[in-house]
Amino acid sequence: xxxxxxxxxxxxxxxxxxxxxxxxxxxxxxxxxxxxxxxxxxxxxxxxxx
Amino acid sequence: xxxxxxxxxxxxxxxxxxxxxxxxxxxxxxxxxxxxxxxxxxxxxxxxxxxxxxxxxxxxxxxxxxxxxxxxxxxxxxxxxxxxxxxxxxxxxxxxxxxxxxxxxxxxxxxxxxxxxxxxxxxxxxxxxxxxxxxxxxxxxxxxxxxxxxxxxxxxxxxxxxxxxxxxxxxxxxxxxxxxxxxxxxxxxxxxxxxxxxxxxxxxxxxxxxxxxxxxxxxxxxxxxxxxxxxxxxxxx
Numbered sequence: 439x440x441x442x443x444x445x446x447x448x449x450x451x452x453x454x455x456x457x458x459x460x461x462x463x464x465x466x467x468x469x470x471x472x473x474x475x476x477x478x479x480x481x482x483x484x485x486x487x488x
Numbered sequence: 489x490x491x492x493x494x495x496x497x498x499x500x501x502x503x504x505x506x507x508x509x510x511x512x513x514x515x516x517x518x519x520x521x522x523x524x525x526x527x528x529x530x531x532x533x534x535x536x537x538x539x540x541x542x543x544x545x546x547x548x549x550x551x552x553x554x555x556x557x558x559x560x561x562x563x564x565x566x567x568x569x570x571x572x573x574x575x576x577x578x579x580x581x582x583x584x585x586x587x588x589x590x591x592x593x594x595x596x597x598x599x600x601x602x603x604x605x606x607x608x609x610x611x612x613x614x615x616x617x618x619x620x621x622x623x624x625x626x627x628x629x630x631x632x633x634x635x636x637x638x639x640x641x642x643x644x645x646x647x648x649x650x651x652x653x654x655x656x657x658x659x660x661x662x663x664x665x666x667x668x669x670x671x672x673x674x675x676x677x678x679x680x681x682x683x684x685x686x687x688x689x690x691x692x693x694x695x696x697x698x699x700x701x702x703x704x705x706x707x708x709x710x711x712x713x714x715x716x717x718x719x720x721x722x723x724x725x
Binding site: 441445446447448452453454455456458459462463466467470471473474476477478480482484486 | 525539542543545585588597600645705711713
């Protein structure tokens with residue numbers, strides 16, 4: 439590893455920080471969107487337009 | 489404000505807003521990431537300075553979300569408005585996530601700079617307390633079956649815990665700490681170079697809009713879930 443990916447020898451700190459943030463936000467977004475879609479479908483099944 | 493506090497109006501308005509907020513958020517995050525990695529390494533911190541672009545926004549949102557949760561709790565307590573209770577409840581898990589991200593990215597930033605993963609100083613300790621307040625708030629909601637009573641109990645916890653916000657904010661002035669003082673929103677202008685200020689501002693904008701996108705979606709989910717449940721109950725009797 440050199441240049442950009444080495445992050446001036448701080449790769450072990452910079453990349454995990456970005457990786458964990460990306461995973462955390464992505465998982466949250468997926469869970470929130472899925473719950474939203476599920477609630478919408480449940481209402482639609484009852485014959486209501488949300 | 490309260491004109492939009494009617495659930496039907498809220499659903500309409502939030503349905504229009506969410507795609508825009510989400511879209512602008514993604515654009516800001518993409519631009520912020522690009523500028524953040526294009527910026528030169530800091531002369532003192534080296535490349536670890538790039539952790540700032542995700543640490544500071546996460547910590548900001550963690551505190552802003554708590555402030556909004558406490559405000560919604562207050563409105564819920566005083567006005568007895570169910571939408572306010574729903575808004576407060578919907579903010580908590582998101583706030584907890586941003587708090588955790590703030591703590592983790594902070595730890596990864598100061599380990600190479602301070603030589604330790606953790607110190608029990610004012611800023612870090614009060615910020616850890618913020619995480620526990622969020623978790624306690626969520627646990628309280630889940631522990632009480634009756635929704636109205638759960639909302640009231642959780643709202644009181646949120647308001648009592650709000651005293652922690654100024655403690656976090658001023659901890660770097662009140663106590664000796666390793667954490668740096670306020671260097672961005674200060675009198676006399678920011679202390680950091682504009683080559684870092686731009687990516688930071690864009691990431692902060694992206695994080696803020698992402699929070700509002702997810703918050704609105706969670707409020708919508710809760711409104712729809714409650715409505716479906718009420719319809720089912722009405723159908724049964």
